[in-house]
Amino acid sequence: MILIDYKDSRPIYEQVYDKFRLLILNGALKSNDKMPSVRTLAMELSINPNTIQRAYGELERTGYIYTVKGRGNFVSDTEGLKQEYRREVFGRLDEVCDSALKAGITVDEMISHIKGNGGEQP
Amino acid sequence: MILIDYKDSRPIYEQVYDKFRLLILNGALKSNDKMPSVRTLAMELSINPNTIQRAYGELERTGYIYTVKGRGNFVSDTEGLKQEYRREVFGRLDEVCDSALKAGITVDEMISHIKGNGGEQP
């Protein structure tokens, strides 16, 4: 379900955070679903529980999950999150467009590039 | 000419690297222009020479500048570099499009977003 890529230069807690974030945005994990417990997941992935704890902490801080003491972590209501993710993606799109214009790439070139691949890359 | 942002989480050497890379791609620095000397720049920016050295090392490794021992660093021929930068930007564009599609954003939405801001953000 979750795979750590040790050759990825990003810290492990961030990889875990991102994986869950996508599972939630995808709909693979739904509102109020129970998250795996910190210890269980740490053992499954052979990772330090501190690292899972940190990933869960970030997920909670950014509103993806909520904690019920003594019971575990659960997926938040996902509607607002999806809106926020859209905003984030548009923000990244703006950044890339900015770089593109600096490099002399025109809006038309970008558009035809986007149409061209249709986002079918892996 | 070059400003360090200490609130930026990225390392200083990377900021310096990026700044010069853009100056070169912009055409503000042209082929065979002399780069400021390691020591001069270090003093101007109140930065350790080692840090500048590292930035210059990366610029050399990636082909943006070349070193003449005892003389200084100079801007490389920039033609190929511009092509490569284009490729890099298109690669990032692909990634963002990928994220966008995962978030349920359609190609048409992206295109109208790009047209909309025309890359006018800062």
Added chain:
Amino acid sequence: MILIDYKDSRPIYEQVYDKFRLLILNGALKSNDKMPSVRTLAMELSINPNTIQRAYGELERTGYIYTVKGRGNFVSDTEGLKQEYRREVFGRLDEVCDSALKAGITVDEMISHIKGNGGEQP
């Protein structure tokens, strides 16, 4: 395991880089083996950690090892690297042949020289 030759004019970081590269290409170090930690190795060799860091940095940049933050450095998958090393050696062989022909040494002379020593030099 690793010995620094202070009489060698090449920088220390490069000697360390080369030693490990050979250990990896030899098979003495295998994929996913843990490298000695920067600090441990620095102490063993009585060398500054920064110097080891630089050697490890080059090894990572050229794909011989990968870093897991907080855990250490590990040997990469070595298959592709061996292929690349072969290409490098053949390239150097071409250069030497070129010099040889300029010096009036014939292909036959070179071949008999190679057969002669069979690579038995130290």
Added chain:
Amino acid sequence: MILIDYKDSRPIYEQVYDKFRLLILNGALKSNDKMPSVRTLAMELSINPNTIQRAYGELERTGYIYTVKGRGNFVSDTEGLKQEYRREVFGRLDEVCDSALKAGITVDEMISHIKGNGGEQP
């Protein structure tokens, strides 16, 4: 006649040294030919005279030229030098063979590689 490549990472004096060494070994410069004067050459190449001086110093030290005070530098008798160059090239060939064997390249592979390109590369 002589061109400096500023993008070459080798020091300039070494490039000058190598160029003349080849001209002498080639036969383009013959025994007792007069070398260009240090000052003339320095001006032609827009190089610091110290640098030419150093190159000439190395050429003298290794026996390629000799100095007559007040008259200039002249090419030495070249017979012995050619022999020595042969020895040097064979030495380099040994080194490459050594690397090759370490990489698992067999003598036969090397020979067929040499025969294959016939040293026709640039």
Added chain:
DNA sequence: GTGGTCTAGACCACA
């Protein structure tokens, strides 16, 4: 404990 970045400062080769 592990690697990553940075400063301060030295010494060297090269021009």
Added chain:
DNA sequence: GTGGTCTAGACCACA
């Protein structure tokens, strides 16, 4: 003066 290497030592993020 110019870049290249190295040491000593600090502080940070990550596990």
